Amino acid sequence: MSEVNFNSRAFTYVDSALVQKSASEVLLNLLSIKPGEDVLDIGCGPGHITKKIAHITEGTVMGIDISQGMIEQAVSSNQEFTNLTYSVMDAENFELPVNFDVIVCNSAFQWFQKPEQSLTCCFNTLKQGGRIGVQAPATSLYCPNFVAAIEKISLHPSTREIFKYFKSPWLFFESKEEYEQLFRSCGFDIMYSELRDESNLFSVEQAYKIYQSGAENGYLNQSFYTVTLTDDYINSFRELVKEALKEQSDDSGMIDLKFKRIYIIAKKQGVLKSREC
Incomplete structure (x- = not known):
């Protein structure tokens, strides 16, 4: 069985992560x-957003990601910035010797299983008055197109038995108020928050690449199943997703791909007590 996770996507992520890149522009x-501001990019992947940040500021810029493959790709593609470094690091348990003015977390927060611990680490890493910006898919209907495709998986005879053993790895809240409360509980003041409905037209092929750049790293990741995945299951799963996306396309072969996204900008105020990351 071929491994499905972010390590295996390091070389193709930049080309397929179309919606993540457009959302990052809104966040920035x-x-x-x-x-001159110092910036930490959490869940930086192959570093394409981190390099964009290094174009904006001459301050220290650092990208961290738990995926060794993503960091290797980021390092290998960084030939121009002397103020930019990368490191393999767990966003739920990190400590750095320097503090930052800004933390960016683009399309990664939904993967955090211990969000309070992650935000505590972020709080401790920010300078006083520093700010954090998070953008992530949100709610159980994070992408109605993908949710409809997964419903097909859960019912089809070739996939339904193994899919019963899938456990979702994602953190989704149903309202912006729930996200705000999480940040406030970790010591942050909310500067801005919005739960947005976004949509763009893509070809079936583009929509499938977008699905593979993010969602598939959960749906076909052995870590999130309690039974062993088979190549037949993975192949059937992929074909059914392609079929479902094709069924959603219009006469010109385009899909209106919809996402619900949370955008939060929060500021560090005061000192967080009695917490460790």
Whole structure:
């Protein structure tokens, strides 16, 4: 069985993560990073957003990710910035010797199983008055198109038995108020929050690549099943997803791909007590 996770996607992620890149532009605009600010990019993947940040500021820029493959790809593609470094690090348990003005977390927060612990680490890593910006898919209907495809998986004779043993790895809240409360409980003041409905037209092939860049790393990851995945299951799963996306396309072969996304900008105020990351 071929392994399905972010390590295996390191070389293709930049080309297929279309919606993550467009959402990152919204997030960076909301953060308004200033020249000279020090910035930490959490869940940086292969570093394409981190390099964009290094274009904005001459301050220290660092990208961290739990995936060794993603960091290796980020390091190998960084030939131009002397202020930019990368490191393999767990966002739920990290400590750095320097503090940052800004933390960016783009399309990664949904993977955090211990969000309070992650935000505590972020709080401790920010300078006083520093800010954190998070963008992530949100709610159980994070992408109605993908949810409909997975419903097909759960019912089809070739996949339904093994799919019963899938346990979702994602953190989804159903309202922006729940996200706000989480950040406040970790010591942050909310500067901005919005739960947005976003949609864009993509070809079936593009929509499938977008699915593979994110969602498939959960749905076909052995770590999130209590039974062993087989190549037949993985192949059938993929074909059914392609079929479902094709069924959603219009006469011109385009899909209106919809996402619900949370955008939060929060500021560190005061000192967080009695917590360790």
